[in-house]
Amino acid sequence: MDNQTDFEKIELRAERRARIGRIVTYVLLSLWGVIVLFPFYWMLLTSVKSYGSYNAERIPAFFTLSPTMENYADAFTQVPLGGYLVNTVIFSVITTALMVVVITLAAFAFARLEFRGKNVIFTLFLSLMMIPSELVVITNFATITSWEMRNTFMGLILPSVTSVFYIYLLKENFEQVPDELYRAAKVDGTSDFKFLWKVMIPMCWPTLITIIILKVIECWNSYVWPRLITDDPAYYLVSGGIQEIRENGFGRENIPAMMAAVVVVSIPLILLFLVFRKKIMAGVSRGGLKG
Missing domain, CATH: 1.20.5 (Single alpha-helices involved in coiled-coils or other helix-helix interfaces)
Known part of the structure:
Protein backbone atom coordinates (compact mmCIF):
# COMPACT_ATOMS: atom_id res chain seq x y z
CA MET A 1 0.00 0.00 0.00
CA VAL A 48 -4.70 53.42 -41.14
CA LYS A 49 -3.63 56.60 -39.37
CA SER A 50 -4.30 59.89 -41.09
CA TYR A 51 -1.37 62.01 -42.20
CA GLY A 52 -2.26 64.75 -39.74
CA SER A 53 -2.76 62.51 -36.72
CA TYR A 54 0.47 60.64 -37.40
CA ASN A 55 2.52 63.82 -37.59
CA ALA A 56 0.79 65.22 -34.50
CA GLU A 57 1.93 62.30 -32.34
CA ARG A 58 4.83 63.24 -30.11
CA ILE A 59 4.65 59.86 -28.40
CA PRO A 60 3.72 56.98 -30.75
CA ALA A 61 0.21 55.66 -30.05
CA PHE A 62 -0.32 51.91 -30.06
CA PHE A 63 -3.90 52.23 -31.31
CA THR A 64 -6.13 54.68 -33.18
CA LEU A 65 -9.79 55.55 -32.68
CA SER A 66 -10.21 57.06 -36.15
CA PRO A 67 -8.79 54.66 -38.77
CA THR A 68 -8.84 55.76 -42.40
CA MET A 69 -8.39 54.02 -45.74
CA GLU A 70 -7.25 57.20 -47.46
CA ASN A 71 -3.63 56.10 -47.33
CA TYR A 72 -4.40 53.02 -49.42
CA ALA A 73 -6.09 55.18 -52.03
CA ASP A 74 -3.06 57.48 -52.09
CA ALA A 75 -0.74 54.49 -52.49
CA PHE A 76 -2.48 53.59 -55.74
CA THR A 77 -3.23 57.08 -57.08
CA GLN A 78 -0.14 59.07 -56.12
CA VAL A 79 2.33 56.40 -57.27
CA PRO A 80 2.03 53.56 -59.86
CA LEU A 81 1.76 50.81 -57.24
CA GLY A 82 -0.77 48.90 -59.37
CA GLY A 83 1.72 48.75 -62.25
CA TYR A 84 4.43 47.43 -59.94
CA LEU A 85 2.08 44.70 -58.74
CA VAL A 86 1.17 43.67 -62.29
CA ASN A 87 4.85 43.52 -63.28
CA THR A 88 5.65 41.40 -60.25
CA VAL A 89 2.80 38.95 -60.96
CA ILE A 90 3.95 38.56 -64.59
CA PHE A 91 7.57 38.08 -63.51
CA SER A 92 6.68 35.60 -60.75
CA VAL A 93 4.32 33.46 -62.84
CA ILE A 94 6.51 33.18 -65.95
CA THR A 95 9.75 32.67 -64.00
CA THR A 96 8.22 29.99 -61.78
CA ALA A 97 6.63 28.15 -64.71
CA LEU A 98 9.90 28.06 -66.69
CA MET A 99 11.90 27.07 -63.63
CA VAL A 100 9.58 24.14 -62.83
CA VAL A 101 10.07 22.78 -66.37
CA VAL A 102 13.86 23.17 -66.22
CA ILE A 103 14.42 21.68 -62.76
CA THR A 104 11.98 18.81 -63.35
CA LEU A 105 13.80 17.68 -66.49
CA ALA A 106 17.22 18.15 -64.88
CA ALA A 107 16.25 16.32 -61.69
CA PHE A 108 14.78 13.44 -63.70
CA ALA A 109 17.95 13.13 -65.77
CA PHE A 110 20.17 12.99 -62.68
CA ALA A 111 17.81 10.66 -60.79
CA ARG A 112 16.82 8.11 -63.46
CA LEU A 113 18.88 8.34 -66.63
CA GLU A 114 22.23 6.64 -66.96
CA PHE A 115 24.98 8.44 -68.87
CA ARG A 116 28.73 8.67 -68.64
CA GLY A 117 30.07 11.01 -65.97
CA LYS A 118 26.68 11.61 -64.36
CA ASN A 119 28.00 11.62 -60.79
CA VAL A 120 30.94 13.86 -61.68
CA ILE A 121 28.69 16.30 -63.51
CA PHE A 122 26.23 16.38 -60.62
CA THR A 123 29.05 16.98 -58.12
CA LEU A 124 30.36 19.86 -60.22
CA PHE A 125 26.79 21.11 -60.54
CA LEU A 126 26.36 21.12 -56.76
CA SER A 127 29.66 22.98 -56.38
CA LEU A 128 28.00 25.95 -58.07
CA MET A 129 26.19 26.54 -54.77
CA MET A 130 29.56 27.57 -53.29
CA ILE A 131 29.98 30.47 -55.72
CA PRO A 132 29.02 33.81 -54.11
CA SER A 133 25.80 35.20 -55.52
CA GLU A 134 27.51 38.55 -56.16
CA LEU A 135 29.76 36.92 -58.76
CA VAL A 136 26.76 35.37 -60.48
CA VAL A 137 24.98 38.72 -60.55
CA ILE A 138 27.99 40.37 -62.21
CA THR A 139 28.18 37.61 -64.85
CA ASN A 140 24.45 37.73 -65.50
CA PHE A 141 24.51 41.51 -65.79
CA ALA A 142 27.31 41.40 -68.35
CA THR A 143 25.51 38.70 -70.35
CA ILE A 144 22.07 40.34 -70.33
CA THR A 145 23.60 43.71 -71.19
CA SER A 146 25.53 42.25 -74.13
CA TRP A 147 22.29 40.68 -75.37
CA GLU A 148 20.59 44.10 -75.13
CA MET A 149 17.90 42.79 -72.77
CA ARG A 150 18.04 45.49 -70.14
CA ASN A 151 14.64 46.95 -69.26
CA THR A 152 12.82 43.89 -70.63
CA PHE A 153 10.90 41.09 -68.98
CA MET A 154 13.15 38.59 -70.74
CA GLY A 155 16.19 40.14 -69.08
CA LEU A 156 14.46 39.96 -65.72
CA ILE A 157 13.36 36.35 -66.13
CA LEU A 158 16.22 34.46 -67.81
CA PRO A 159 18.76 34.42 -64.92
CA SER A 160 16.12 33.05 -62.55
CA VAL A 161 14.78 30.06 -64.48
CA THR A 162 16.96 27.48 -62.73
CA SER A 163 18.13 26.66 -59.22
CA VAL A 164 20.79 24.19 -58.13
CA PHE A 165 19.15 23.72 -54.74
CA TYR A 166 15.69 22.98 -56.17
CA ILE A 167 17.18 20.50 -58.65
CA TYR A 168 18.94 18.73 -55.79
CA LEU A 169 15.77 18.70 -53.66
CA LEU A 170 13.65 17.31 -56.49
CA LYS A 171 16.31 14.76 -57.48
CA GLU A 172 16.35 13.38 -53.93
CA ASN A 173 12.56 13.15 -54.08
CA PHE A 174 12.56 11.40 -57.46
CA GLU A 175 15.02 8.82 -56.16
CA GLN A 176 12.46 7.76 -53.54
CA VAL A 177 10.24 6.39 -56.34
CA PRO A 178 10.90 2.61 -56.47
CA ASP A 179 13.17 1.46 -59.29
CA GLU A 180 10.75 -1.39 -59.98
CA LEU A 181 8.16 1.07 -61.28
CA TYR A 182 10.65 2.53 -63.75
CA ARG A 183 11.78 -0.91 -64.96
CA ALA A 184 8.19 -2.09 -65.34
CA ALA A 185 7.34 1.04 -67.32
CA LYS A 186 10.30 0.52 -69.64
CA VAL A 187 9.28 -3.12 -70.20
CA ASP A 188 5.81 -1.90 -71.21
CA GLY A 189 7.43 0.47 -73.71
CA THR A 190 6.67 3.66 -71.77
CA SER A 191 8.89 6.58 -72.74
CA ASP A 192 10.91 8.44 -70.14
CA PHE A 193 8.85 11.59 -70.62
CA LYS A 194 5.56 9.70 -70.19
CA PHE A 195 6.89 7.98 -67.04
CA LEU A 196 7.94 11.36 -65.68
CA TRP A 197 4.56 12.93 -66.43
CA LYS A 198 2.30 10.04 -65.40
CA VAL A 199 4.19 8.55 -62.45
CA MET A 200 6.97 10.64 -60.95
CA ILE A 201 5.35 14.07 -60.99
CA PRO A 202 2.09 12.86 -59.35
CA MET A 203 4.04 10.94 -56.69
CA CYS A 204 6.32 13.91 -55.96
CA TRP A 205 3.63 16.56 -56.25
CA PRO A 206 3.94 17.80 -52.61
CA THR A 207 7.60 18.69 -53.16
CA LEU A 208 6.82 20.40 -56.46
CA ILE A 209 4.09 22.44 -54.77
CA THR A 210 6.59 23.46 -52.09
CA ILE A 211 9.16 24.49 -54.71
CA ILE A 212 6.55 26.50 -56.63
CA ILE A 213 5.45 28.36 -53.50
CA LEU A 214 9.02 29.07 -52.39
CA LYS A 215 9.93 30.28 -55.88
CA VAL A 216 6.94 32.62 -56.03
CA ILE A 217 7.97 34.07 -52.67
CA GLU A 218 11.55 34.42 -53.91
CA CYS A 219 10.41 36.21 -57.08
CA TRP A 220 8.06 38.48 -55.15
CA ASN A 221 10.88 39.53 -52.78
CA SER A 222 13.53 39.78 -55.49
CA TYR A 223 15.32 43.10 -55.25
CA VAL A 224 19.00 43.12 -56.25
CA TRP A 225 18.71 41.73 -59.78
CA PRO A 226 15.56 43.65 -60.86
CA ARG A 227 17.00 46.85 -59.39
CA LEU A 228 20.27 46.29 -61.25
CA ILE A 229 18.90 45.35 -64.66
CA THR A 230 16.03 47.88 -64.90
CA ASP A 231 16.11 51.64 -64.68
CA ASP A 232 12.79 52.15 -66.49
CA PRO A 233 9.88 52.54 -64.00
CA ALA A 234 7.65 50.68 -66.47
CA TYR A 235 9.49 47.46 -65.54
CA TYR A 236 9.87 47.99 -61.79
CA LEU A 237 8.77 45.19 -59.49
CA VAL A 238 7.18 45.84 -56.09
CA SER A 239 10.52 45.62 -54.25
CA GLY A 240 12.16 48.22 -56.47
CA GLY A 241 8.92 50.17 -56.67
CA ILE A 242 8.72 50.51 -52.88
CA GLN A 243 12.30 51.76 -52.82
CA GLU A 244 11.48 54.22 -55.61
CA ILE A 245 8.45 55.45 -53.66
CA ARG A 246 10.65 56.01 -50.63
CA GLU A 247 13.34 57.83 -52.61
CA ASN A 248 11.10 60.11 -54.68
CA GLY A 249 9.86 62.02 -51.62
CA PHE A 250 6.34 60.59 -51.40
CA GLY A 251 7.31 57.88 -48.94
CA ARG A 252 9.46 60.17 -46.83
CA GLU A 253 6.78 62.84 -46.52
CA ASN A 254 3.75 60.58 -46.08
CA ILE A 255 4.79 57.69 -43.87
CA PRO A 256 1.22 56.32 -43.39
CA ALA A 257 0.74 56.08 -47.17
CA MET A 258 4.14 54.43 -47.48
CA MET A 259 3.11 51.87 -44.87
CA ALA A 260 -0.15 51.28 -46.75
CA ALA A 261 1.86 50.46 -49.88
CA VAL A 262 4.01 48.02 -47.89
CA VAL A 263 0.87 46.34 -46.48
CA VAL A 264 -0.55 45.89 -49.98
CA VAL A 265 2.72 44.35 -51.15
CA SER A 266 2.99 42.04 -48.11
CA ILE A 267 -0.57 40.69 -48.01
CA PRO A 268 -0.29 38.31 -51.03
CA LEU A 269 2.76 36.54 -49.56
CA ILE A 270 1.22 36.32 -46.09
CA LEU A 271 -1.96 34.78 -47.51
CA LEU A 272 0.06 32.42 -49.71
CA PHE A 273 2.03 31.15 -46.74
CA LEU A 274 -1.00 30.82 -44.47
CA VAL A 275 -2.94 28.84 -47.09
CA PHE A 276 -0.09 26.50 -48.10
CA ARG A 277 2.01 26.32 -44.92
CA LYS A 278 1.17 22.65 -44.34
CA LYS A 279 2.12 21.73 -47.91
CA ILE A 280 5.41 23.62 -47.54
CA MET A 281 6.31 21.74 -44.37
CA ALA A 282 5.20 18.39 -45.85
CA GLY A 283 7.15 18.93 -49.06
CA VAL A 284 10.35 19.97 -47.31
CA SER A 285 10.19 17.05 -44.87
CA ARG A 286 9.43 14.61 -47.70
CA GLY A 287 12.35 15.93 -49.72
CA GLY A 288 14.67 15.36 -46.76
CA LEU A 289 13.75 11.69 -46.39
CA LYS A 290 15.42 8.93 -48.32
CA GLY A 291 14.88 5.22 -48.41
Whole structure:
Protein backbone atom coordinates (compact mmCIF):
# COMPACT_ATOMS: atom_id res chain seq x y z
CA MET A 1 0.00 0.00 0.00
CA ASP A 2 2.83 2.34 0.85
CA ASN A 3 4.56 1.47 -2.42
CA GLN A 4 1.39 2.33 -4.34
CA THR A 5 1.10 5.64 -2.51
CA ASP A 6 4.72 6.49 -3.26
CA PHE A 7 4.18 5.62 -6.92
CA GLU A 8 1.13 7.90 -7.11
CA LYS A 9 3.11 10.72 -5.52
CA ILE A 10 5.88 10.28 -8.10
CA GLU A 11 3.27 10.31 -10.88
CA LEU A 12 1.68 13.48 -9.51
CA ARG A 13 5.07 15.21 -9.29
CA ALA A 14 5.90 14.16 -12.86
CA GLU A 15 2.55 15.46 -14.11
CA ARG A 16 3.06 18.71 -12.20
CA ARG A 17 6.52 19.21 -13.71
CA ALA A 18 5.18 18.43 -17.18
CA ARG A 19 2.32 20.92 -16.68
CA ILE A 20 4.71 23.62 -15.49
CA GLY A 21 6.99 22.90 -18.44
CA ARG A 22 4.10 23.29 -20.89
CA ILE A 23 3.02 26.55 -19.26
CA VAL A 24 6.54 27.96 -19.45
CA THR A 25 6.83 26.84 -23.09
CA TYR A 26 3.52 28.46 -24.04
CA VAL A 27 4.45 31.69 -22.24
CA LEU A 28 7.82 31.89 -24.00
CA LEU A 29 6.26 31.08 -27.38
CA SER A 30 3.57 33.72 -26.81
CA LEU A 31 6.18 36.34 -25.97
CA TRP A 32 8.19 35.39 -29.04
CA GLY A 33 5.04 35.55 -31.16
CA VAL A 34 4.31 39.08 -29.90
CA ILE A 35 7.89 40.14 -30.71
CA VAL A 36 7.71 38.68 -34.22
CA LEU A 37 4.22 39.99 -35.04
CA PHE A 38 4.60 43.47 -33.52
CA PRO A 39 6.31 44.98 -36.63
CA PHE A 40 3.39 43.78 -38.77
CA TYR A 41 0.92 45.23 -36.29
CA TRP A 42 2.79 48.56 -36.28
CA MET A 43 2.89 48.61 -40.08
CA LEU A 44 -0.87 47.96 -40.30
CA LEU A 45 -1.64 50.47 -37.55
CA THR A 46 0.42 53.22 -39.18
CA SER A 47 -1.23 52.55 -42.54
CA VAL A 48 -4.70 53.42 -41.14
CA LYS A 49 -3.63 56.60 -39.37
CA SER A 50 -4.30 59.89 -41.09
CA TYR A 51 -1.37 62.01 -42.20
CA GLY A 52 -2.26 64.75 -39.74
CA SER A 53 -2.76 62.51 -36.72
CA TYR A 54 0.47 60.64 -37.40
CA ASN A 55 2.52 63.82 -37.59
CA ALA A 56 0.79 65.22 -34.50
CA GLU A 57 1.93 62.30 -32.34
CA ARG A 58 4.83 63.24 -30.11
CA ILE A 59 4.65 59.86 -28.40
CA PRO A 60 3.72 56.98 -30.75
CA ALA A 61 0.21 55.66 -30.05
CA PHE A 62 -0.32 51.91 -30.06
CA PHE A 63 -3.90 52.23 -31.31
CA THR A 64 -6.13 54.68 -33.18
CA LEU A 65 -9.79 55.55 -32.68
CA SER A 66 -10.21 57.06 -36.15
CA PRO A 67 -8.79 54.66 -38.77
CA THR A 68 -8.84 55.76 -42.40
CA MET A 69 -8.39 54.02 -45.74
CA GLU A 70 -7.25 57.20 -47.46
CA ASN A 71 -3.63 56.10 -47.33
CA TYR A 72 -4.40 53.02 -49.42
CA ALA A 73 -6.09 55.18 -52.03
CA ASP A 74 -3.06 57.48 -52.09
CA ALA A 75 -0.74 54.49 -52.49
CA PHE A 76 -2.48 53.59 -55.74
CA THR A 77 -3.23 57.08 -57.08
CA GLN A 78 -0.14 59.07 -56.12
CA VAL A 79 2.33 56.40 -57.27
CA PRO A 80 2.03 53.56 -59.86
CA LEU A 81 1.76 50.81 -57.24
CA GLY A 82 -0.77 48.90 -59.37
CA GLY A 83 1.72 48.75 -62.25
CA TYR A 84 4.43 47.43 -59.94
CA LEU A 85 2.08 44.70 -58.74
CA VAL A 86 1.17 43.67 -62.29
CA ASN A 87 4.85 43.52 -63.28
CA THR A 88 5.65 41.40 -60.25
CA VAL A 89 2.80 38.95 -60.96
CA ILE A 90 3.95 38.56 -64.59
CA PHE A 91 7.57 38.08 -63.51
CA SER A 92 6.68 35.60 -60.75
CA VAL A 93 4.32 33.46 -62.84
CA ILE A 94 6.51 33.18 -65.95
CA THR A 95 9.75 32.67 -64.00
CA THR A 96 8.22 29.99 -61.78
CA ALA A 97 6.63 28.15 -64.71
CA LEU A 98 9.90 28.06 -66.69
CA MET A 99 11.90 27.07 -63.63
CA VAL A 100 9.58 24.14 -62.83
CA VAL A 101 10.07 22.78 -66.37
CA VAL A 102 13.86 23.17 -66.22
CA ILE A 103 14.42 21.68 -62.76
CA THR A 104 11.98 18.81 -63.35
CA LEU A 105 13.80 17.68 -66.49
CA ALA A 106 17.22 18.15 -64.88
CA ALA A 107 16.25 16.32 -61.69
CA PHE A 108 14.78 13.44 -63.70
CA ALA A 109 17.95 13.13 -65.77
CA PHE A 110 20.17 12.99 -62.68
CA ALA A 111 17.81 10.66 -60.79
CA ARG A 112 16.82 8.11 -63.46
CA LEU A 113 18.88 8.34 -66.63
CA GLU A 114 22.23 6.64 -66.96
CA PHE A 115 24.98 8.44 -68.87
CA ARG A 116 28.73 8.67 -68.64
CA GLY A 117 30.07 11.01 -65.97
CA LYS A 118 26.68 11.61 -64.36
CA ASN A 119 28.00 11.62 -60.79
CA VAL A 120 30.94 13.86 -61.68
CA ILE A 121 28.69 16.30 -63.51
CA PHE A 122 26.23 16.38 -60.62
CA THR A 123 29.05 16.98 -58.12
CA LEU A 124 30.36 19.86 -60.22
CA PHE A 125 26.79 21.11 -60.54
CA LEU A 126 26.36 21.12 -56.76
CA SER A 127 29.66 22.98 -56.38
CA LEU A 128 28.00 25.95 -58.07
CA MET A 129 26.19 26.54 -54.77
CA MET A 130 29.56 27.57 -53.29
CA ILE A 131 29.98 30.47 -55.72
CA PRO A 132 29.02 33.81 -54.11
CA SER A 133 25.80 35.20 -55.52
CA GLU A 134 27.51 38.55 -56.16
CA LEU A 135 29.76 36.92 -58.76
CA VAL A 136 26.76 35.37 -60.48
CA VAL A 137 24.98 38.72 -60.55
CA ILE A 138 27.99 40.37 -62.21
CA THR A 139 28.18 37.61 -64.85
CA ASN A 140 24.45 37.73 -65.50
CA PHE A 141 24.51 41.51 -65.79
CA ALA A 142 27.31 41.40 -68.35
CA THR A 143 25.51 38.70 -70.35
CA ILE A 144 22.07 40.34 -70.33
CA THR A 145 23.60 43.71 -71.19
CA SER A 146 25.53 42.25 -74.13
CA TRP A 147 22.29 40.68 -75.37
CA GLU A 148 20.59 44.10 -75.13
CA MET A 149 17.90 42.79 -72.77
CA ARG A 150 18.04 45.49 -70.14
CA ASN A 151 14.64 46.95 -69.26
CA THR A 152 12.82 43.89 -70.63
CA PHE A 153 10.90 41.09 -68.98
CA MET A 154 13.15 38.59 -70.74
CA GLY A 155 16.19 40.14 -69.08
CA LEU A 156 14.46 39.96 -65.72
CA ILE A 157 13.36 36.35 -66.13
CA LEU A 158 16.22 34.46 -67.81
CA PRO A 159 18.76 34.42 -64.92
CA SER A 160 16.12 33.05 -62.55
CA VAL A 161 14.78 30.06 -64.48
CA THR A 162 16.96 27.48 -62.73
CA SER A 163 18.13 26.66 -59.22
CA VAL A 164 20.79 24.19 -58.13
CA PHE A 165 19.15 23.72 -54.74
CA TYR A 166 15.69 22.98 -56.17
CA ILE A 167 17.18 20.50 -58.65
CA TYR A 168 18.94 18.73 -55.79
CA LEU A 169 15.77 18.70 -53.66
CA LEU A 170 13.65 17.31 -56.49
CA LYS A 171 16.31 14.76 -57.48
CA GLU A 172 16.35 13.38 -53.93
CA ASN A 173 12.56 13.15 -54.08
CA PHE A 174 12.56 11.40 -57.46
CA GLU A 175 15.02 8.82 -56.16
CA GLN A 176 12.46 7.76 -53.54
CA VAL A 177 10.24 6.39 -56.34
CA PRO A 178 10.90 2.61 -56.47
CA ASP A 179 13.17 1.46 -59.29
CA GLU A 180 10.75 -1.39 -59.98
CA LEU A 181 8.16 1.07 -61.28
CA TYR A 182 10.65 2.53 -63.75
CA ARG A 183 11.78 -0.91 -64.96
CA ALA A 184 8.19 -2.09 -65.34
CA ALA A 185 7.34 1.04 -67.32
CA LYS A 186 10.30 0.52 -69.64
CA VAL A 187 9.28 -3.12 -70.20
CA ASP A 188 5.81 -1.90 -71.21
CA GLY A 189 7.43 0.47 -73.71
CA THR A 190 6.67 3.66 -71.77
CA SER A 191 8.89 6.58 -72.74
CA ASP A 192 10.91 8.44 -70.14
CA PHE A 193 8.85 11.59 -70.62
CA LYS A 194 5.56 9.70 -70.19
CA PHE A 195 6.89 7.98 -67.04
CA LEU A 196 7.94 11.36 -65.68
CA TRP A 197 4.56 12.93 -66.43
CA LYS A 198 2.30 10.04 -65.40
CA VAL A 199 4.19 8.55 -62.45
CA MET A 200 6.97 10.64 -60.95
CA ILE A 201 5.35 14.07 -60.99
CA PRO A 202 2.09 12.86 -59.35
CA MET A 203 4.04 10.94 -56.69
CA CYS A 204 6.32 13.91 -55.96
CA TRP A 205 3.63 16.56 -56.25
CA PRO A 206 3.94 17.80 -52.61
CA THR A 207 7.60 18.69 -53.16
CA LEU A 208 6.82 20.40 -56.46
CA ILE A 209 4.09 22.44 -54.77
CA THR A 210 6.59 23.46 -52.09
CA ILE A 211 9.16 24.49 -54.71
CA ILE A 212 6.55 26.50 -56.63
CA ILE A 213 5.45 28.36 -53.50
CA LEU A 214 9.02 29.07 -52.39
CA LYS A 215 9.93 30.28 -55.88
CA VAL A 216 6.94 32.62 -56.03
CA ILE A 217 7.97 34.07 -52.67
CA GLU A 218 11.55 34.42 -53.91
CA CYS A 219 10.41 36.21 -57.08
CA TRP A 220 8.06 38.48 -55.15
CA ASN A 221 10.88 39.53 -52.78
CA SER A 222 13.53 39.78 -55.49
CA TYR A 223 15.32 43.10 -55.25
CA VAL A 224 19.00 43.12 -56.25
CA TRP A 225 18.71 41.73 -59.78
CA PRO A 226 15.56 43.65 -60.86
CA ARG A 227 17.00 46.85 -59.39
CA LEU A 228 20.27 46.29 -61.25
CA ILE A 229 18.90 45.35 -64.66
CA THR A 230 16.03 47.88 -64.90
CA ASP A 231 16.11 51.64 -64.68
CA ASP A 232 12.79 52.15 -66.49
CA PRO A 233 9.88 52.54 -64.00
CA ALA A 234 7.65 50.68 -66.47
CA TYR A 235 9.49 47.46 -65.54
CA TYR A 236 9.87 47.99 -61.79
CA LEU A 237 8.77 45.19 -59.49
CA VAL A 238 7.18 45.84 -56.09
CA SER A 239 10.52 45.62 -54.25
CA GLY A 240 12.16 48.22 -56.47
CA GLY A 241 8.92 50.17 -56.67
CA ILE A 242 8.72 50.51 -52.88
CA GLN A 243 12.30 51.76 -52.82
CA GLU A 244 11.48 54.22 -55.61
CA ILE A 245 8.45 55.45 -53.66
CA ARG A 246 10.65 56.01 -50.63
CA GLU A 247 13.34 57.83 -52.61
CA ASN A 248 11.10 60.11 -54.68
CA GLY A 249 9.86 62.02 -51.62
CA PHE A 250 6.34 60.59 -51.40
CA GLY A 251 7.31 57.88 -48.94
CA ARG A 252 9.46 60.17 -46.83
CA GLU A 253 6.78 62.84 -46.52
CA ASN A 254 3.75 60.58 -46.08
CA ILE A 255 4.79 57.69 -43.87
CA PRO A 256 1.22 56.32 -43.39
CA ALA A 257 0.74 56.08 -47.17
CA MET A 258 4.14 54.43 -47.48
CA MET A 259 3.11 51.87 -44.87
CA ALA A 260 -0.15 51.28 -46.75
CA ALA A 261 1.86 50.46 -49.88
CA VAL A 262 4.01 48.02 -47.89
CA VAL A 263 0.87 46.34 -46.48
CA VAL A 264 -0.55 45.89 -49.98
CA VAL A 265 2.72 44.35 -51.15
CA SER A 266 2.99 42.04 -48.11
CA ILE A 267 -0.57 40.69 -48.01
CA PRO A 268 -0.29 38.31 -51.03
CA LEU A 269 2.76 36.54 -49.56
CA ILE A 270 1.22 36.32 -46.09
CA LEU A 271 -1.96 34.78 -47.51
CA LEU A 272 0.06 32.42 -49.71
CA PHE A 273 2.03 31.15 -46.74
CA LEU A 274 -1.00 30.82 -44.47
CA VAL A 275 -2.94 28.84 -47.09
CA PHE A 276 -0.09 26.50 -48.10
CA ARG A 277 2.01 26.32 -44.92
CA LYS A 278 1.17 22.65 -44.34
CA LYS A 279 2.12 21.73 -47.91
CA ILE A 280 5.41 23.62 -47.54
CA MET A 281 6.31 21.74 -44.37
CA ALA A 282 5.20 18.39 -45.85
CA GLY A 283 7.15 18.93 -49.06
CA VAL A 284 10.35 19.97 -47.31
CA SER A 285 10.19 17.05 -44.87
CA ARG A 286 9.43 14.61 -47.70
CA GLY A 287 12.35 15.93 -49.72
CA GLY A 288 14.67 15.36 -46.76
CA LEU A 289 13.75 11.69 -46.39
CA LYS A 290 15.42 8.93 -48.32
CA GLY A 291 14.88 5.22 -48.41
